[in-house]
Amino acid sequence: MAIQHSIILLAFLLLQFSSLHFPALGYDHQETYFINCGSDIDVNENKNLYIGESNHAYPKKSFSQRSSIETNPSSVSSPLYQTARIFHSESSYEFSTIPNNTYMVRFRFFSFSSPTKLSTAKFNISVPGFLLLHNFNAENTTKSALVKEYYVKIIRKRFKIIFTPQTSSFAFVNAIELFMLPVHLIPDSMPHFSYKESGVRGGLSTYIGGLHSQRALETKHRFNVGGGTVDRGTDTLSREWLPDDRYVTNLQNAKNCSFDGDIPRTANDTSDGPNSNQYIAPDIVYKTGKESINGSSSISWSVPVEKNVDHFLRFHFCDVFSNRQSGLTDFLLLIYDNYVVNVNNDTSLSLQMPYYYDFVVQSDASGKLKVTVQPNVLDFVPNAFLNGLELMTVVNSSGPIPPDDLDSGKISLPVVLGSVVGGLVLVSVVVVLFLWISKIRKQRPVESFDLLPIPTAAGGISHSKLTYGKTTQGSPLPNINLGMKISLLDLQIATENFDTKRIIGKGGFGNVYKGVLKNGMNVAVKRSVPGSGQGRHEFQTEIMVLSKIRHIHLVSLIAYCDERCEMILVYEYMENGTLRDNLYDTNLPCLTWKQRLEICIGAARGLHYLHKGVAGGIIHRDVKSTNILLDENLVAKVADFGLSRTGPLDQHSYVSTCVKGTFGYLDPDYFRSQQLTEKSDVYSFGVVLLEVLCARPAIELSCPSEQVNLAEWGLHCKDKGILEEIVDPSIKAQINQNSLRIFSETVEKCLHDYGCDRPTMVDVLWDLEYALQLQREPHEDSSSSAFASLQLPNVQHLPSLSTPTEVDGTSTGRIDESESATLMMLDRLSCEANQGTTINTQMSPMEELFL
Structure with a gap:
C-alpha cells in the first residue's frame, strides 16, 4: 500500500513540477467547473458544457435536507435559466482547486415565475476570506438574467462557496462557473490614481500586490468601445462586452470606427509581453473603437461606480485607424480630468498590434468615474482613440481564510510512509539529473558555443562571443559565458520571495526590488511584469550591452535569470535612487549646484564612453533623469539599456529605425527622419541638463501651454535673456554667473533642432567640466580669454588612432589619443588664461577620465 501511495504521490509531484515549468506552452482550463444548478441535464452554451447535478463530475456539496430544486420554463431562451437550486438554510458547494492561482467565479441569477417566488x-x-454578495435582493432579476463575476486568488486545494439565506428568506442560483485564469492576467502591481492626491504628481503612486488572499475583484463594466455586444461564446474567457455609447459624455466629439484586417499578435499569445494576448481581450474588441473627430477633440466617459473605493481599470488600445507608416499615435489619458499617462508606442509594438494599460483608481464621492482620451497637440498627427474599457471594484477581505480540512484532518500511517518514500525517490531523481547535467556542462568546451548574432546598421549580422540558451518559450536568449546567470531560487531568497515591502521602484521593464545576495552584496533586482511596456527584446538587449561594457559611470549588470518564463536583471544597488528623485517631488535633501554639475559630468562621461569607448559605438536612445542613478556618494551612473542600439557608428553615420524613446526627451530630428545617431542622445541629455537647472519635469501638463515642454520653454527663456527666472530657487544664490552662462550655452547647443548642429558628447563633457571649474574658482568673464578662442568642436575632426585603453580597470574599447591630448591641453590653457599663473601640473578630472 505504501509503495502504491508513493507512486501516486511521485506522479502527482512530477505533474505539478511540469506545470510550474511550462505555463507558457499554452493556457489550459484546469479544474474547470460549469454547473447547471438544479438540473440533471447537461447544457452546451457559449462553447462550454454546463453539467447537471447527477453528473459524476459534479462537485461535492453540503446541502441541508430542506434544500430543493426548482424547475420551470422561463421566458429566457437559455436552458440555464429554466432551473434553479434553492437553499432554505446555509449550504455550500466544495471544489477541488490548484493552490495559489487566480480563478474566475461567476454566478447566474434569473427569477423565473414559480411557486417559490x-x-x-x-x-x-x-x-474563504470574502463576502462576495451581501443581502443580495433577487427582485432585479425578474425581467432579465443577472451575472455576477469575480476574480479570486485561491490559495488552498479546496474552495468552498457558501450560500446563506437571510432570516425568513432563502437563497438560489441558476448556474455557477469556476475556472482557473491564465498567469499574469492581473498584474502584481500597477499605477494607482487617487483623486484626493490629484494635485501631487498627477495623483499617481504604485499599487502593490495585485490579487492575493486579502483582495479580489468584482466586474462592474466591460465595454466594447465603438462596437456592438460581444457575446460570451466569442470571448476566450466567456466574458461579455457591451456597447459604450450611453456612457459617453460628448458624443459629438467621437466617431465609431472599425477595422476589417487581421490583428497581429506575438508568436506566443500566452506570454507576458507588453502587447495584449488573446486572453486579455478578443480580436473583435480591438477591431472597433471610438476616435476623435479632429485633432483637438477629447472623448470622455462617465461610468457609475461605488463611492470612495478602489477600482481596477484596464484600457485597451489598437492603432487600427492610423495612416502612419510607423510609430503609434501619441495621446493623453486623463482620469477625473487629471493627466495620468501618455498613451504611445515606447515598446516594441508595431502598428495595429493591440496593447493595454492598467490602473487602480480611487473613486470620488460623486458615484461616477470619469476617463478621457485627449489628442496630443504636439504629435505629428494629433488624434485619440479607445477600443475597450474594463472596470472592476476592488473587494477587500472580510475575514480570515478558514483552515483547509485536508490539511487539518488526520492522515493514516501508510499515507505518511508512502509520502516519505515518494519524496525520497523524487529527491534522488532530481539529484541524479542535476549531477548528470552538471557533468555535461563541464565536458562541453567553450569553443563549441554558437555565436550570438547582433544586427548591424547596414542591416547585416555581426557576431559576438556569446552563446545561445533556450528559454521555456523556445526563443534564443544569450547565455553569457561570464558566470552571469543566477538561479531563480537565489533571487527569491535575496528578495524574500519578491516581497512587496522590498520594492524600491518601478521602471519600463517592471518592478525593482532591493535584494541581498548570499555573499552579502546589496543588489537591485528588476523583474519583468506583463503590460510593463518592455519585453524579451529589451531583456536581451540589456544583457548584450551590459555584458560587454564596464565603466564607473554605467550601472553594472551583476547577473540575470531566465527560468520559468521569468525575465530578471540584477544590478549593483544605487543607494540614492534616480536623479529625478533627488531633484523634485522628493523629501530628500536638496542637491547643491556643485553636486548637480558633478552628477551631470559623471553621466556625460558614461554616455561619451558608450559613443566612443566601445567598439562600434552604442546609442542609449532613452536618456532621461530616471535613467541616471546615484550611488551612496552621489556618483552618477547611466542605466536602462533596453532600447539601446549598437553600431558600427561614427559621428556621420546613423541607424534607420522606428522611433522609440520617452516623450519630452525625444530628438525632433530623429522623430522626423527616423535616423538614429549619437546626437539623439545629446539632445535628450540637453533636456536632462535643463531638468537639473530648473528642477521640473520635461513635460508638465499643469503649466500654461507655452511652458508644457521644458526644452522649448528653456530655449525661449534663454533667447529672451530670462533664463534665471526659471532656475530652481533653492540653488539660485549658489550659482556663479559665469558657470551659469557656460552651462546654459551648453544646453542651447545640445537642443539644436538638427543633429548636425549639436556638439558631440565629449564637447558637452568639456563644457560641463569648465562650468564646474568656474563654480569652484570664480573668475572674470572669460569671453576674451584664451579658452574662448579655442573652438572645442574642432576636436571631433582629429584623426582617431584607435588605441586600446582601460576604463575602471577593465579593457573595454578604443579612445582617441589625439582627442585626449587636446582636451588636456585645453584644460591647462584655460587654467593659465584665467588665473594668470603657470600651467598646473596636477591632473584635471578630464585627464583622469582618459588616463
Whole structure:
C-alpha cells in the first residue's frame, strides 16, 4: 500500500513540477467547473458544457435536507435559466482547486415565475476570506438574467462557496462557473490614481500586490468601445462586452470606427509581453473603437461606480485607424480630468498590434468615474482613440481564510510512509539529473558555443562571443559565458520571495526590488511584469550591452535569470535612487549646484564612453533623469539599456529605425527622419541638463501651454535673456554667473533642432567640466580669454588612432589619443588664461577620465 501511495504521490509531484515549468506552452482550463444548478441535464452554451447535478463530475456539496430544486420554463431562451437550486438554510458547494492561482467565479441569477417566488430571495454568498454578495435582493432579476463575476486568488486545494439565506428568506442560483485564469492576467502591481492626491504628481503612486488572499475583484463594466455586444461564446474567457455609447459624455466629439484586417499578435499569445494576448481581450474588441473627430477633440466617459473605493481599470488600445507608416499615435489619458499617462508606442509594438494599460483608481464621492482620451497637440498627427474599457471594484477581505480540512484532518500511517518514500525517490531523481547535467556542462568546451548574432546598421549580422540558451518559450536568449546567470531560487531568497515591502521602484521593464545576495552584496533586482511596456527584446538587449561594457559611470549588470518564463536583471544597488528623485517631488535633501554639475559630468562621461569607448559605438536612445542613478556618494551612473542600439557608428553615420524613446526627451530630428545617431542622445541629455537647472519635469501638463515642454520653454527663456527666472530657487544664490552662462550655452547647443548642429558628447563633457571649474574658482568673464578662442568642436575632426585603453580597470574599447591630448591641453590653457599663473601640473578630472 505504501509503495502504491508513493507512486501516486511521485506522479502527482512530477505533474505539478511540469506545470510550474511550462505555463507558457499554452493556457489550459484546469479544474474547470460549469454547473447547471438544479438540473440533471447537461447544457452546451457559449462553447462550454454546463453539467447537471447527477453528473459524476459534479462537485461535492453540503446541502441541508430542506434544500430543493426548482424547475420551470422561463421566458429566457437559455436552458440555464429554466432551473434553479434553492437553499432554505446555509449550504455550500466544495471544489477541488490548484493552490495559489487566480480563478474566475461567476454566478447566474434569473427569477423565473414559480411557486417559490424567486424574486423575494435575500441572501449572502461568501468564499474563504470574502463576502462576495451581501443581502443580495433577487427582485432585479425578474425581467432579465443577472451575472455576477469575480476574480479570486485561491490559495488552498479546496474552495468552498457558501450560500446563506437571510432570516425568513432563502437563497438560489441558476448556474455557477469556476475556472482557473491564465498567469499574469492581473498584474502584481500597477499605477494607482487617487483623486484626493490629484494635485501631487498627477495623483499617481504604485499599487502593490495585485490579487492575493486579502483582495479580489468584482466586474462592474466591460465595454466594447465603438462596437456592438460581444457575446460570451466569442470571448476566450466567456466574458461579455457591451456597447459604450450611453456612457459617453460628448458624443459629438467621437466617431465609431472599425477595422476589417487581421490583428497581429506575438508568436506566443500566452506570454507576458507588453502587447495584449488573446486572453486579455478578443480580436473583435480591438477591431472597433471610438476616435476623435479632429485633432483637438477629447472623448470622455462617465461610468457609475461605488463611492470612495478602489477600482481596477484596464484600457485597451489598437492603432487600427492610423495612416502612419510607423510609430503609434501619441495621446493623453486623463482620469477625473487629471493627466495620468501618455498613451504611445515606447515598446516594441508595431502598428495595429493591440496593447493595454492598467490602473487602480480611487473613486470620488460623486458615484461616477470619469476617463478621457485627449489628442496630443504636439504629435505629428494629433488624434485619440479607445477600443475597450474594463472596470472592476476592488473587494477587500472580510475575514480570515478558514483552515483547509485536508490539511487539518488526520492522515493514516501508510499515507505518511508512502509520502516519505515518494519524496525520497523524487529527491534522488532530481539529484541524479542535476549531477548528470552538471557533468555535461563541464565536458562541453567553450569553443563549441554558437555565436550570438547582433544586427548591424547596414542591416547585416555581426557576431559576438556569446552563446545561445533556450528559454521555456523556445526563443534564443544569450547565455553569457561570464558566470552571469543566477538561479531563480537565489533571487527569491535575496528578495524574500519578491516581497512587496522590498520594492524600491518601478521602471519600463517592471518592478525593482532591493535584494541581498548570499555573499552579502546589496543588489537591485528588476523583474519583468506583463503590460510593463518592455519585453524579451529589451531583456536581451540589456544583457548584450551590459555584458560587454564596464565603466564607473554605467550601472553594472551583476547577473540575470531566465527560468520559468521569468525575465530578471540584477544590478549593483544605487543607494540614492534616480536623479529625478533627488531633484523634485522628493523629501530628500536638496542637491547643491556643485553636486548637480558633478552628477551631470559623471553621466556625460558614461554616455561619451558608450559613443566612443566601445567598439562600434552604442546609442542609449532613452536618456532621461530616471535613467541616471546615484550611488551612496552621489556618483552618477547611466542605466536602462533596453532600447539601446549598437553600431558600427561614427559621428556621420546613423541607424534607420522606428522611433522609440520617452516623450519630452525625444530628438525632433530623429522623430522626423527616423535616423538614429549619437546626437539623439545629446539632445535628450540637453533636456536632462535643463531638468537639473530648473528642477521640473520635461513635460508638465499643469503649466500654461507655452511652458508644457521644458526644452522649448528653456530655449525661449534663454533667447529672451530670462533664463534665471526659471532656475530652481533653492540653488539660485549658489550659482556663479559665469558657470551659469557656460552651462546654459551648453544646453542651447545640445537642443539644436538638427543633429548636425549639436556638439558631440565629449564637447558637452568639456563644457560641463569648465562650468564646474568656474563654480569652484570664480573668475572674470572669460569671453576674451584664451579658452574662448579655442573652438572645442574642432576636436571631433582629429584623426582617431584607435588605441586600446582601460576604463575602471577593465579593457573595454578604443579612445582617441589625439582627442585626449587636446582636451588636456585645453584644460591647462584655460587654467593659465584665467588665473594668470603657470600651467598646473596636477591632473584635471578630464585627464583622469582618459588616463
